[in-house]
Amino acid sequence: MLTPKAGLEVRRKAEQALRTLCEDEIPGEAHIEIDFSDHPTDVIVQRATENDLVILGLQKIGRAKVFGDIVLRISNETDTTLIMISQK
Numbered sequence: 001m002l003t004p005k006a007g008l009e010v011r012r013k014a015e016q017a018l019r020t021l022c023e024d025e026i027p028g029e030a031h032i033e034i035d036f037s038d039h040p041t042d043v044i045v046q047r048a049t050e051n052d053l054v055i056l057g058l059q060k061i062g063r064a065k066v067f068g069d070i071v072l073r074i075s076n077e078t079d080t081t082l083i084m085i086s087q088k
Contacts, residue, residue: 054074
């Protein structure tokens with residue numbers, strides 16, 4: 001999810017990072033989509049209802065990793081399976 005104001009270079013880097021992650025973690029070809037919105041939670045909730053699985057990163061506040069508003073809203077408004085991932 002990127003803001004519609006994201007420049008071409010930001011978009012290119014985001015897509016490349018996703019492609020690299022997919023190549024490293026997923027056998028075969030992966031379908032990558034990047035959405036653009038000033039209201040990411042609404043878009044993510046809508047997309048979650050269209051899919052069987054949503055993978056999101058944990059939000060980091062200070063040193064603690066927490067479930068943010070987006071995750072809580074998806075879990076409350078959909079029946080979609082969520083997997084939370086985190087960096088070290």
